[in-house]
Amino acid sequence: MNTMIKNADILTMDDDFSILKNQVICIEDDRIVYIGEDEPFFFLPNRIINAKNKIVMPGLINSHTHCAMTLMRNRSNDLPLERWLQEGIFPIEANLTYKDVYSGAMLGIAEMIKCGTTAYLDMYYIHEASIEAISSSGIRANLSYGVSTSSKVKELGKQGAEEYCKNFILNNRKAFKGRLNTSIEVHSVYLVDENELILSAQMAKDTETLIHIHLHETQTEVNNCIKKYGMTPLQLCEKTGILENKVTAAHTVHVNDEDMQLMKKRKVIPVHNPSSNMLLGSGFADIPKMLQIGLKPALGTDGAASNNTIDMFKEMHITALIHKGYKKDSNAINAKQVLTMATANGAKALGFDNCGMIKVGMKADIAIVNTDSLNMSPYHDSVSALVYSARATDVDTVLVNGEILMKDRKLLTIDEEKVKYEALKSAERLYNLH
C-alpha cells in the first residue's frame, strides 16, 4: 500500500528539530520513503491524505503504562501508593481473566489512538490477551514479561517459568511486522527479591533485552530498601547487574545526586509520570535537573487507575507546567524538551530505533493534528501549540506502520462502542466479585 500525505507542515523531531512547511510525504508499505516539496514522479499513491492546516508529527509514545488497568479507572483514588496497590488494585487483579485483560487493553488502545499515541510500553498480566489486542488494533507496543511470575511458577515450576519467559521474550520480538517488541519486567525492588533481580539481569543479558522497572517511586520505597539492603534501589540494581543492561525506569522521583549520576553512567532512561506521581502523592521527579546532566527522559501516563486517563497530550501539558511552577523558573523545561520526551526519547525507551521521528527510512508512525479548533486559534507556532494549547480531541488522523488506524477521528480497526460495552461488563464482573 502506497500512501501520500500532501500539504504537510512537519514537526520532524529529528536531531536538528527541523520544522518543514508544505511538504509531501510518501509512505511505501510501513516506511517513509520520501519527504520533499514536490510529488516525486516515481511514486504512485493508492491513497492521499490532505494535511492542509494540520500539523504532521511523529505519533506520541507512552513509555510507561499498564494498559488494561482502564478497567480500574476511578475506582480507588485519594490513597498513597502502598494502600492504593494493596487495598484498591491487587484484590481486583487477583480475579482477572483473559477476557478482562483483552477488553481492558482494547479500551486503553482505543483511548491512546484517539489521543495520538502510536506506541506504548506495557507491564501487566495475561500477556497473550494483550498480544491479541495489539494484533487486531494495529498499534505498536513493547510488552514486559517477568522472569518468574507467580502464576507460571505454580503451573510450571521455577525453571519452567524461566524457560517460558525466555521463549516469550524471543518468540514475540519483532512480531506483526515489527510492531511488537518485548522486554523483561522487574516490577520493583519491593516486590522482587535480590535473587530474582540477579536472575532478571542475567536473562536480559542472555537475550539482549531491555529491562522495564518501577524505580524510586516513593520515599517509602527508598527508605525500606535502605533498611533492608543498606543501599538505595538504584544502588541495588547496580549491585545485582540490572544496570548492566538497557533499563527503562518508571518514576525516578526520589533520586539523590549520586543516584542521578549512576543513571547517567549506565544510560538509564527515566520515564516521567507526573499525573500518577501527583495523584498518589508520591512527589515531583526532578526532570529539569535530569535534562541538565544529560539524561534523556521519556514520558508516560502510568495506568489509567492512577491518572485517570492515558492521554499523552494531557501528560505533556502537565510536564511543561509543573516544573516551571515548582522551580519558580519559567524556563525550567521548554516545549521542545517535552515533545522530545514524548516522541524521540520514547522510541529509545521502548527499544524501537526506527520510530519517534518523521524522516526517510523511519517507520510511518504519524499523528496529524488539526489547528482549526477554537483552543488552537490563532495558530502560529506548532511547538507551542502542541504542548500548551492542543487537546487530544485535536488529533485527526493516526498511522502506525503505514496503516491508518484513525481517520477524521474515526477509529478504523476498533469498534469503539463494542469496546466500551465489553470493558464495562468486565469491570462490573470484577467489582461484583470483590
Ligand SMILES: [Zn+2]
Ligand atoms: Zn506503573
